[in-house]
Structures are given as C-alpha cells and as structure tokens.
Amino acid sequence: MEHIKDNEIYELIKKEIKRQEENLILIASENHASPHVLKTMGTPLSNKYAEGYPFKRYYGGCEVVDEIEHIAIERLKKLFNAEHANVQPHSGTQANLAVYLALLKPGDTILSMKLPHGGHLSHGHKVNAAGKYYRVVQYGVRKDTETIDFDQVRDIAKRERPKIIICGYSAYPRQIDFKTFREIADEVGAYLLADIAHITGIVATGFHPNPFPYAHVVTGTTHKTLRGPRGGFILSTKELAEKIDKALFPGMQGGPLMHVIAAKAVCFKEAMEPEFKTYIEQVIKNSRKLADVLKEKGLRIVSGGTDTHLSLIDLRPLGITGKEAEDLLGIAGIVVNKNTITFDEKPPTITSGIRIGSPCVTTRGMKEKEMEVIANYIYEVISSRSEDKAKEIKQKVKELTDKFPIYKDSFNDL
Ligand SMILES: Cc1ncc(COP(=O)(O)O)c(C=O)c1O
Structure with missing residues (x-):
C-alpha cells in the first residue's frame, strides 16, 4: 500500500496542537x-465493522473488538456503580436521543431545564430533534438563589405529567439533588434521566453524588471532565437495558466506532487510578x-460560587x-465562551456573562497559584477593554503556558 502524507492536514494538526499548548483553555466542556x-x-x-453488541454481531471477525467492548462496558459499570452500560453513543446528544427513542413515543412530554438557565439543546430545544418530536415543558432556577427551583419542578410535573424528567446541565455550577428529582418523578410516574455529560469525572471520583440509585437512566460524555475520547455513553437499570440498547442500535446508529470505544476503555482505566481522583480534587479547587x-475583583458569580469544574461570571x-469579553480574552490567549447568565436580558449571541472551567488548565498541572494569576489576567483584560492590553497579556500567557507543556514530544512523528 502506498502512503501519501497529507502535509496540508498534518501542518494544520501541528498548528492546533500549538494552539492548545500556547493558550489557556478555560472552556468548561473541553x-x-x-x-x-x-x-x-x-x-x-x-x-472494523461491528454492528450489534459484544458476542452478538452482524459481522464476522469481531472476536477481538468483542473483547475490547466488553472490557469498556465492565469498566464503565464499575466506575458508576451501574447495572447496565452502553458505550456506543457517538456523542452525548446521540445518547440522549437514544434514551428518548427507548422510553418515549412521539408527542410524549419531556420536562427539562431551560437553555438560558443551564440546560442543553438535546434536552428539547426546538432546533433539536428532541424539540421537534416531543412536547417539551421547562423549569428554571430561582431568581434569588439561582439554584434549581424544586417548587417549580414539582408544580410543572404535576400539571403537565411528563413521561421523563431530565436533570444534569451544561452551565450549572452547583451540585444536583438527584434524590429530590426522583421523588418528584415518582409522584407523577415519570422516568428520571440524569445527564451527567459535564460532571462525569466528578461523579466517577465521588466529588459529586452518583445519580444511582435515583436515576432510571444516566447519559454522559467521555471527553469533558472524564478526559477521554470524544463520545457518549448510557447507563441504566437492568430492566431498561434491552430497550436502551435496541434504541441506540439499530434505532439511532449503525456501526460502532471501535477505535473510540477502545479509547473509552483506556480512559475508564485512567479514571480508576488514584491520580485521577487527585486531578478532579484539584479541578474543583482551581475552579x-x-x-x-x-469575585474579590467585584464581578458577580452566578449562584454565589461553584461546587464543580465551572462557574458563570456575570460581567x-x-x-x-x-x-466582547470572549473576543478580547481570545486575543490574550485565554479561551472562554460567552454564556447567558440566569435571567439574562441579552441574546445568546451577545450575553452578559462568560462560562469558565478548570479541567484543561488542571490537566497541564496548574494549581491555585496559577489560577490566581489567570484570574488577574482575565480581570486586567476585561476591565481595560483594550486590545493593546490583551496583546500585552498574551506575552505573559505564553510564558506561563511554556512552563506547563501538555503533550511534550508525543506527536513529534507527525
Ligand atoms: C449536559 C449536556 N448534555 C449533552 C451534551 C452533548 O454532548 P455532545 O456535544 O457530545 O453531543 C452536552 C455538551 O456540551 C452537555 O453539556
């Protein structure tokens, strides 16, 4: 087989590695x-094509990948103390859609958190398939505490009788009370889905309560705090196992990505190591x-603080x-995303806030001392509102990132 090296793409990959090395990535989902x-x-x-599940495939030659997927499943079950695990979802969104396909009929009602209060598109936004095929009613946070309004969740649940209630969010910095959600779900005969996409690593290490035994189904991603490959997973009780598996394949997806499933297995093993627990503990301290x-500088932190890897800053x-903050910080080599704050008057394309997360900077070995430096850089840039200041900080960011390399020589062969 003749190999042609695609320099155009390889050079771009090197450029992206350099970007990750030389920037402080504070995107909470990365x-x-x-x-x-x-x-x-x-x-x-x-x-390898391996449609089906381990030891029950629609293709020959699956004996090796069967072993790999089996190991991934067993490790994932152990990590989250789950009765059943499916490691095939290509992403968190696929995982959620498969759960709806398994448990709902078109037109059934989903009760989930509003997007501007921290929910996710796949929880029923009108631009997502979930919002097109199901009826969606939504809860939010309380205005005074900016934490989940359980009175509202209960009232809406009793009135609307959802078939499924979703908890677990994209931009919510506080711990989730799964027990209360389950009580409400039981009162109205709904399933409880906990989407722990953001907090997988935190749950796996015990720094956030496990949704089991309260949730009937749990979905998650492997590429955020769990620090694995890009992808999703579904966990469930034994009773729901067959429905979930059938909904994902053949209901939603075709052949599983066996190279990604193997990488998920590697990440699950890494997550069981004591070093990973230390890492997550530091992620929370850094956050x-x-x-x-x-906050000391005078900015307002939504809900007053954080229990997790992320916080929302009211600017x-x-x-x-x-x-404006996202753009200026980008010039300074500090990568954040603009984010609506609760009860934001500005549209999602502008917003009054930013979301910042500590998983990436913690992975490269930074601790509280560096967080203080980074927070000061953020404040200097956004309070000055000046591109010149941002460029000046960029130099300092480069000096800091040089001291905390991520991949060293790992990709020299590219
Ligand atoms: C709560 C939540 N669920 C699901 C997803 C979707 O994950 P993916 O981007 O892998 O589809 C995200 C992504 O940010 C998320 O925050």
Missing part, C-alpha cells in the same frame, strides 16, 4: 486527553479559586458583554 487515549483512536480498530479571585458590574 479537556486534554492523554497521549494513550489519543493514540488508541489512531489505530486500525477504526477499520473555586478562579471564581473567588474574580455586568464591568459593563462589558460576554461576546
């Missing part, structure tokens, strides 16, 4: 997966430090929008 995880994805496992310093005290 992480830097280990070289082991990444290299597992670049193997000939990608070539709190970033929020605390910005209104400085009179700068989320969009």
